[in-house]
Amino acid sequence: MSKLRFLAAGTALALLAAGTTAQAGATLDSVKQKGHVQCGVSTGIPGFSSADDKGNWTGIDVDVCRAVAAAVLGDANAVKYTPLTAKERLTALQSGEIDMLSRNTTWTATRDTSLGINFTGVNYYDGQGFLVSKNLGVKSALELNGASVCIQSGTTTELNLSDYFRAKKMEFQPVVFDTSDQTIKGFEAGRCDVLTSDQSQLYALRIKLADPNSAMVLPEVISKEPLGPVVRQGDDQWFNVVKWTLFALVNAEELGITSANVDGMRTGTDPNVKRLLGTEGDIGVGMGLTNDWAYNIVKQVGNYGEMFERNVGKGSPLGIERGLNALWTNGGLQYAPPIR
Amino acid sequence: MAADPREDDLPSKPPVWNDPRIRALVFQIVIVVAVSAFGYYLFDNTLTNLQKRGITTGFGFLDSQASFGIIQTLVEYSETSTYGRTFIVGLLNTLLVSGLGIALATLLGFVIGIARLSSNWLIAKLAAAYVELFRNIPLLLQIFFWYFAVLRALPSPRQSYDLGGAVFLNLRGLYLPRPLFEPGFGYVFAALVAAIAGSMFIARWARRRQEATGQQFHTIYTSIGLILGLPLLAFLATGAPLAWELPELRGFNFQGGIPVIPELSALLVALSIYTAAFIAEIVRAGILAVSQGQTEAAHALGLRPGLTLRLVIIPQAMRVIIPPLTSQYLNLTKNSSLATAIGYPDLVSVFAGTTLNQTGQAVEVIAMTMGVYLTISLVISLLMNWYNKRKTLVER
Numbered sequence: 101m102s103k104l105r106f107l108a109a110g111t112a113l114a115l116l117a118a119g120t121t122a123q124a125g126a127t128l129d130s131v132k133q134k135g136h137v138q139c140g141v142s143t144g145i146p147g148f149s150s151a152d153d154k155g156n157w158t159g160i161d162v163d164v165c166r167a168v169a170a171a172v173l174g175d176a177n178a179v180k181y182t183p184l185t186a187k188e189r190l191t192a193l194q195s196g197e198i199d200m201l202s203r204n205t206t207w208t209a210t211r212d213t214s215l216g217i218n219f220t221g222v223n224y225y226d227g228q229g230f231l232v233s234k235n236l237g238v239k240s241a242l243e244l245n246g247a248s249v250c251i252q253s254g255t256t257t258e259l260n261l262s263d264y265f266r267a268k269k270m271e272f273q274p275v276v277f278d279t280s281d282q283t284i285k286g287f288e289a290g291r292c293d294v295l296t297s298d299q300s301q302l303y304a305l306r307i308k309l310a311d312p313n314s315a316m317v318l319p320e321v322i323s324k325e326p327l328g329p330v331v332r333q334g335d336d337q338w339f340n341v342v343k344w345t346l347f348a349l350v351n352a353e354e355l356g357i358t359s360a361n362v363d364g365m366r367t368g369t370d371p372n373v374k375r376l377l378g379t380e381g382d383i384g385v386g387m388g389l390t391n392d393w394a395y396n397i398v399k400q401v402g403n404y405g406e407m408f409e410r411n412v413g414k415g416s417p418l419g420i421e422r423g424l425n426a427l428w429t430n431g432g433l434q435y436a437p438p439i440r
Numbered sequence: 441m442a443a444d445p446r447e448d449d450l451p452s453k454p455p456v457w458n459d460p461r462i463r464a465l466v467f468q469i470v471i472v473v474a475v476s477a478f479g480y481y482l483f484d485n486t487l488t489n490l491q492k493r494g495i496t497t498g499f500g501f502l503d504s505q506a507s508f509g510i511i512q513t514l515v516e517y518s519e520t521s522t523y524g525r526t527f528i529v530g531l532l533n534t535l536l537v538s539g540l541g542i543a544l545a546t547l548l549g550f551v552i553g554i555a556r557l558s559s560n561w562l563i564a565k566l567a568a569a570y571v572e573l574f575r576n577i578p579l580l581l582q583i584f585f586w587y588f589a590v591l592r593a594l595p596s597p598r599q600s601y602d603l604g605g606a607v608f609l610n611l612r613g614l615y616l617p618r619p620l621f622e623p624g625f626g627y628v629f630a631a632l633v634a635a636i637a638g639s640m641f642i643a644r645w646a647r648r649r650q651e652a653t654g655q656q657f658h659t660i661y662t663s664i665g666l667i668l669g670l671p672l673l674a675f676l677a678t679g680a681p682l683a684w685e686l687p688e689l690r691g692f693n694f695q696g697g698i699p700v701i702p703e704l705s706a707l708l709v710a711l712s713i714y715t716a717a718f719i720a721e722i723v724r725a726g727i728l729a730v731s732q733g734q735t736e737a738a739h740a741l742g743l744r745p746g747l748t749l750r751l752v753i754i755p756q757a758m759r760v761i762i763p764p765l766t767s768q769y770l771n772l773t774k775n776s777s778l779a780t781a782i783g784y785p786d787l788v789s790v791f792a793g794t795t796l797n798q799t800g801q802a803v804e805v806i807a808m809t810m811g812v813y814l815t816i817s818l819v820i821s822l823l824m825n826w827y828n829k830r831k832t833l834v835e836r
Contacts (some may be wrong), residue, residue, distance in 0.1 A: 247692045
């Protein structure tokens with residue numbers, strides 16, 4: 101498996117070496133021409149992106165891919181998925197193996213500025229936490245001095261962890277795995293006392309345990325982890341499409357447009373709604389799409405709130421509170437520039 | 441007198457485009473130019489693409505701070521060390537597991553290979569079963585088996601298996617006592633060196649005496665006595681200048697002593713057992729390649745079976761064994777990169793994994809990693825070829 105990974109990295113490099121250079125507009129044109137969006141997702145985190153036994157992908161990150169496909173091609177199902185580990189994801193995007201990456205990837209300065217990629221926004225505000233077995237009797241992360249910590253390699257989590265322990269003058273032994281699946285297996289086998297990851301992932305991994313109630317998430321959140329979709333640098337048109345797809349999802353929730361009422365709203369009189377749904381103005385055409393781009397998104401995928409509840413919120417096994425991910429009007433951080 | 445008849449026998453000189461030597465030369469030049477041009481094109485295109493996409497290049501990242509922890513480091517390393525340091529740490533961990541693996545696999549492979557030719561039916565069949573079982577299961581599955589299945593069977597740190605309060609085994613690893621050398625231990629070390637030198641001298645003297653007189657001498661027993669006894673005497677004479685740091689359960693885990701992490705054990709066991717199955721077959725083939733007449737001749741001279749094997753069969757078999765053995769050593773070293781699957785911090789896991797992802801310098805990191813494996817493989821080949829040359833038949 102890891103040999104395959106190595107091979108994959110090598111192939112990506114070969115693509116980087118032999119591929120043609122990126123040109124503005126090239127990605128949108130190529131997506132329209134091939135008729136699907138090639139979307140990089142995680143190898144399996146329930147609620148974010150995981151495949152069922154029939155190979156159908158679901159999750160909040162998957163829904164972003166589907167929203168982009170709906171906006172560009174009018175069909176939310178016109179997506180092909182590439183499951184990627186944390187280590188492979190950025191190379192896959194840089195080399196053009198995928199059109200966009202929607203895989204709980206933290207927006208950081210280094211990644212945004214020196215790797216030839218652009219973050220298009222935030223579809224989930226997260227923070228790093230700790231999962232421990234209940235029978236350890238630990239109630240706070242400050243009691244973790246000397247613990248073994250299971251962790252996924254090549255993540256910002258790995259860096260935050262060592263920063264946190266150094267700042268608190270505590271020691272730890274890192275046990276580093278390749279995929280989140282192996283990480284939770286190592287935790288379950290007792291190789292480590294603690295599993296650390298973004299809090300959302302901890303809830304997702306916890307339900308993979310044989311007995312989810314045997315483990316608990318500690319209250320401490322030790323970092324900011326703004327997660328969002330990523331595109332290649334140097335293609336502004338495609339960057340705009342993915343960015344505004346994200347904004348359309350949030351604006352739709354703010355305006356009260358859902359997949360159920362979108363047809364009725366379309367014939368209404370609210371100018372904000374009419375601009376978003378394309379019955380007034382030429383915003384879609386200006387982006388290189390059709391004017392019903394946002395209508396297609398909401399009709400086929402729903403608004404941001406629907407997406408959240410369905411995949412990670414109350415309507416899902418994860419049961420995560422909206423918290424920071426509530427709309428700005430409800431005290432959260434989700435805020436989108438206006439459509440006008 | 442007629443002209444030199446030989447001149448007439450020679451075929452007339454072919455035209456330049458039909459001269460095989462010139463044609464070969466031309467084709468070789470064309471190929472070299474084509475390959476270089478292709479290589480240059482790849483190199484140039486990569487650089488251009490990297491630049492166009494705004495990806496930083498160069499090896500400057502090796503001097504930046506790594507900021508992540510590594511569980512097993514043979515040299516000093518902390519989160520404040522550089523990415524260059526992570527390269528060294530990963531490299532040494534790869535060399536450690538490969539070196540130990542080669543030694544163990546060779547030992548096990550020779551034993552199984554010889555056992556397979558044993559006249560004892562049970563031993564021969566057991567050895568055959570071993571070979572067929574471990575040769576035919578993919579290595580990655582074996583690594584997972586040794587890691588996850590065996591790990592689950594071990595107790596938690598608090599319920600560790602305890603050997604005399606000094607050695608502990610639990611699912612976090614094997615904890616051994618660490619020797620602490622006090623002043624005066626240098627004499628013990630000096631005694632050991634002297635004992636080894638003495639044994640070598642005795643061995644030479646014994647061989648000369650046997651060649652001259654035919655009388656044998658118990659070199660092995662004398663050497664063991666010397667190598668064990670002399671340092672022991674020095675140790676007692678200097679007042680036992682050695683203390684042990686015992687592993688101790690503090691908090692979540694054992695602290696102190698020498699910890700052997702389960703990732704290392706699992707990888708080492710899997711690699712050794714897997715490769716040993718192949719080495720066993722190579723050894724069997726090598727022994728079968730030695731003519732049966734050699735055995736019969738040795739027996740006719742009155743040599744016992746053990747001596748026949750050691751003095752007659754194995755030395756001749758080695759010539760057949762060494763070249764394929766080299767390939768197995770190379771395979772084992774390269775297969776050690778499967779470490780990432782269970783989190784052993786080898787070069788691929790630490791450097792081509794974490795460091796690559798934290799810095800995003802894919803081209804540089806992968807190039808360095810490939811360079812390392814290439815270098816290790818070439819060094820192993822070189823050493824084994826040198827050894828092979830020494831073992832070839834010397835004709836007088």
